[in-house]
Amino acid sequence: MSTERLEPSSQPISTDSPVAISTAVKPPAGKPLKLSLPIDEKIVPKQPEAGWMKLPVVTLISLSLHAMVLGALALVVLKTPKLVEEVFTTVTDQEEPAEEIVEQSMLQPEDINDSTPQSIVSQETTSNLAFETKGPIDLNVSDGIPQLEAADSGGLPGLAGIKVGNETSGRMSAQAKKTMVTKFGGNSASEASVASGMKWLTNHQLPDGSWSFVHSKHADCKGQCSQDGSFTNCPTGATGMALLAFLGGGHTHQKGDYQKNVKRGIDFLIKAGQPTETGLDLRGKVTANEGMYVQGLCTIALCECAAMSKDSRVRKAAEGALDFIVKAQNPKDGGWRYNPRDPGDMSVTGWEVMALKSGTNAKLKFPTTSFKNAEKFLKLAQAEGGAQYVYDPAIDKAPPTPTMTAVGLLCRMYLGWDHKNKKLAEGVQYLDKIKPQPNNMYFNYYATQVMHHWGGEEWTRWNELMRDQLVRTQHQLKDGHLAGSWDLADPHGGGGRLYMTCLSIMTLEVYYRHLPMYSRENIKVEF
Numbered sequence: 001m002s003t004e005r006l007e008p009s010s011q012p013i014s015t016d017s018p019v020a021i022s023t024a025v026k027p028p029a030g031k032p033l034k035l036s037l038p039i040d041e042k043i044v045p046k047q048p049e050a051g052w053m054k055l056p057v058v059t060l061i062s063l064s065l066h067a068m069v070l071g072a073l074a075l076v077v078l079k080t081p082k083l084v085e086e087v088f089t090t091v092t093d094q095e096e097p098a099e100e101i102v103e104q105s106m107l108q109p110e111d112i113n114d115s116t117p118q119s120i121v122s123q124e125t126t127s128n129l130a131f132e133t134k135g136p137i138d139l140n141v142s143d144g145i146p147q148l149e150a151a152d153s154g155g156l157p158g159l160a161g162i163k164v165g166n167e168t169s170g171r172m173s174a175q176a177k178k179t180m181v182t183k184f185g186g187n188s189a190s191e192a193s194v195a196s197g198m199k200w201l202t203n204h205q206l207p208d209g210s211w212s213f214v215h216s217k218h219a220d221c222k223g224q225c226s227q228d229g230s231f232t233n234c235p236t237g238a239t240g241m242a243l244l245a246f247l248g249g250g251h252t253h254q255k256g257d258y259q260k261n262v263k264r265g266i267d268f269l270i271k272a273g274q275p276t277e278t279g280l281d282l283r284g285k286v287t288a289n290e291g292m293y294v295q296g297l298c299t300i301a302l303c304e305c306a307a308m309s310k311d312s313r314v315r316k317a318a319e320g321a322l323d324f325i326v327k328a329q330n331p332k333d334g335g336w337r338y339n340p341r342d343p344g345d346m347s348v349t350g351w352e353v354m355a356l357k358s359g360t361n362a363k364l365k366f367p368t369t370s371f372k373n374a375e376k377f378l379k380l381a382q383a384e385g386g387a388q389y390v391y392d393p394a395i396d397k398a399p400p401t402p403t404m405t406a407v408g409l410l411c412r413m414y415l416g417w418d419h420k421n422k423k424l425a426e427g428v429q430y431l432d433k434i435k436p437q438p439n440n441m442y443f444n445y446y447a448t449q450v451m452h453h454w455g456g457e458e459w460t461r462w463n464e465l466m467r468d469q470l471v472r473t474q475h476q477l478k479d480g481h482l483a484g485s486w487d488l489a490d491p492h493g494g495g496g497r498l499y500m501t502c503l504s505i506m507t508l509e510v511y512y513r514h515l516p517m518y519s520r521e522n523i524k525v526e527f
């Protein structure tokens, strides 16, 4: 949900930000706006409350003085969203030369710093769990997973005739989760991290059941936790994100350790939804470009809750929300952007495709024509024959970026590309080389899902780095109210600490959040 508030005369801004920070930024006419927040790993530890102190100082290559100065500036003002906006504006204005954009494409907002060491992550791992997808896993689940036929498993590829649970089966019981964690490379540290993250979320839930990107306004927090987001009035978006973190662990309003929290959150979301002629509008008061991001992530939350709870009230709300997304699709290019029916961009389109797929997984009723149209958009946004993706296909010669590639590839997986697809394999190799990034959680979140579904040694490599990076950078008990949260490490940081913490939790839930697409035939769920 990027926050660039475009004036009517402005050109489109080239940011894939889910929650970017800047506002009132006008790009130079005719060229994409380049925003960057190069949070230098050497600078981050200077934050007094930062858990980054534990990071090894890795200096595999030196960043330019330019990046360091801007990084320091950005960090200094992170605690003051208004100032961050100014920094973004300054950065934008300074990044003029087209050739620099080409050479330093990693400074784009949707990008990661490809020229930095591909991993500042310690090669040490806290687990020696082997990844092995061959041979069936017997989850031996017998405590309430809804029985589903194979043919009903979300229409995902590779499932015909195979008895598996649905998309959310892996998170539906403690035993299932434990098995999946062991099988797919999680460990006790990653699970403890998830639990600690959820505790932080419960500590910041507001009396009306919502969450806020301005988390510090919670009466118990009173500013103890820094890095509020710049979205000061986006309760549905913040609530949807927090709910996704709980739901990703199988916690619903009817089951699990956080039933009251989830119930209050779901109740808030449904109450906040506005019934319209085009479906249930969950965007709230749209003040910038966050609208369809919010609709997408809230819809995923409702669909996942519906899939796991079979609550008719939640199902009805989810169907209304899906309807809104279907009708908001651009009829020409098949994509989505900030406002309903805008010409699409890859970032917003990714959230909507995920929402529609979660609707399918929950067996909700909504027009499915959107999937075909979304494929049309993916073709427009693809580069390298589909191995990579650009943010805005309407921009001439828009460069593919790592983040948009991760989003695009995950969409391709959900829309039917199978494990034999050469372009998918190429894309996975591309992400494999880039590796998890220290300062781009949006990229990490999507790429982790791609790699998890892909499996094999690529996933093993990726997971060990990603998992341990997140475990290591989370605030610990000694950090007081910050415990369980993560410092913002993302150029799309308008959602602040809450956004960062939710994405981090969901990334650590990857082992059971979704059953891996291409190795499901090896997963046998006993009901």
Ligand SMILES: [Zn+2]
Pocket: 204, 215, 216, 220, 221, 222, 223, 224, 225, 481, 482
């Ligand atoms: Zn706090």
